[in-house]
Amino acid sequence: MQAMVAGVLGAGGRLFVGVSVGAATAVAELAFLGWAALVALVELIRGRQAVGIERPARHLVEVERRRIAAFLPGGAAVEHLDDYPGRRAVAYLGVRWLVGLLGGFVALLFLYGLVTGAVWARDLFVGRSGALIVSAQVVGGLVLLFLAVQGFLGVAALDRWLAGRMLAPSDRARYERRISELAASRAGVVAAVDAERRRIERDLHDGVQQRLVALGLLLGQARRGTDDRARSDDLIRQAHDEARQILADLRDVAWRAYPADLDNLGLAEALARVAERGGGPVAVDCQVGRLPTAVETAAYFVVSEAVTNAAKHAPGSRVTVSVVPAARGVRVTVTDDGPGGADPAGGGLAGLARRAAALDGSFTVDSPAGGPTTVTAELPCA
Known part of the structure; x- marks a missing residue:
């Protein structure tokens, strides 16, 4: 009372x-x-x-x-x-x-x-x-x-x-602003798709293709070296190792393009895989269930890119990932205790901003000098 x-x-x-x-x-x-x-x-x-x-x-x-x-x-x-x-x-x-x-x-x-x-x-x-x-x-x-x-x-x-x-704003002003946002978002999505294609092509050319060439050379030498049994066995063993590495590289390329676990097991499991491959201590707190496919995909890539950036620019830093419900949908937050100084206009972060904008969401980067760096994305689930 x-x-x-x-x-x-x-x-x-x-x-x-x-x-x-x-x-x-x-x-x-x-x-x-x-x-x-x-x-x-x-x-x-x-x-x-x-x-x-x-x-x-x-x-x-x-x-x-x-x-x-x-x-x-x-x-x-x-x-x-x-x-x-x-x-x-x-x-x-x-x-x-x-x-x-x-x-x-x-x-x-x-x-x-x-x-x-x-x-x-x-x-x-x-x-x-x-x-x-x-x-x-x-x-x-x-x-x-x-x-x-x-x-x-x-x-x-x-x-x-x-x-x-x-x-x-008047209805006309709102419509004009919305048209401008959609045009910029569409251009950003096209640019992001092109950048992703270039990255996949580079991964295939510099990784898988080179290993396939090496595999062909090893098999050719093994085929010609029939008189030296030990030499042939060693070449075949090296070829087998190359084949296994090629398979691992292909899986990595496919995973970075689109993780199959996201459709099969959901966002929480896919983020757990990101944490395992993060190259450092990564704690994931995912408090949401199944989301619309576009939202899950955007949330996954926000976390994946942010964790990759932390491992690249702040090796050894502790990364905390949080995915929680928000007023409009879901809020994704990735924080690392590295030195800070991340550039929001950089290729990876700018691509994430365009991906969030394509869903009418928001994307912010707070990275003062000395850290920590916090990446936040608000993704609507309408």
Whole structure:
């Protein structure tokens, strides 16, 4: 019960602070709009277009976004509204000051009610008012309190709606941005596929092909050396070893292209194989079951590439792999305690970023000098 009361009081306090701060920012916005109107008028007289007013407008809008997200209920929805033009910021401030002053008026009424309630309580305790008058005052005070609370909630809802309405991109802007993202994602996927083909060709040419040539030479020598039985047996033994190594190399190439265990046994088993082949201590914590094939594939390659990079650039470092459910789907995190300094624009990491973008996911690399390096991918499962 006490926890619930404390929670209600805390939420009410944040709401009061948020609306009160909004009233103060409304005054600042009115001052800005007056200055902007004066600048625009002067520039109009000079026959020039007004410049220099959009940047301060964006600063004021950012203050409003942070205030709404921090203090108003449901305000977290405006945190992502950061891609708006400067003109829209000026238009938003041109309307928003009305909401701020309305919130200030409600806050003043609330404070006036508190002072009046304190006076009523004093009169009750000193016996200046009768029971009937005090009862009427209490009922009236409760009604005013209810109206004040509704006023705060209404101002908060109006503030939140106005920000979402005027700062959110238009349908056309959203479509254009989405088309650009899809075009970039498609180009990235094509580039990643081409890079993977080149890597496979290089592995086959420099590894398997060279061993096949050596195998052919050994078999040819064994075939010609029929007079020396021991020599022939040694050549055949070397050829057998080469054949086994060729088979292992082919399995490695096939595994890097697409691991069969991913389809047969699932993501957890495939990541366990990555840990075994990681070349160092790798701890895997996979807390998800079967996922859509595209998501499992992307998650696998994120882990595989990150573990390979850690073994290559930070040999001996301890690697921790975490695959956990997230709000939109699954979150993949790979951390190593190496020296850091990983380049997100490098070929391997850039390819992973394109792979995540192709699924409408996100990919980040945090690798300060001195470490640790953390690779995180958010992959939606819709």
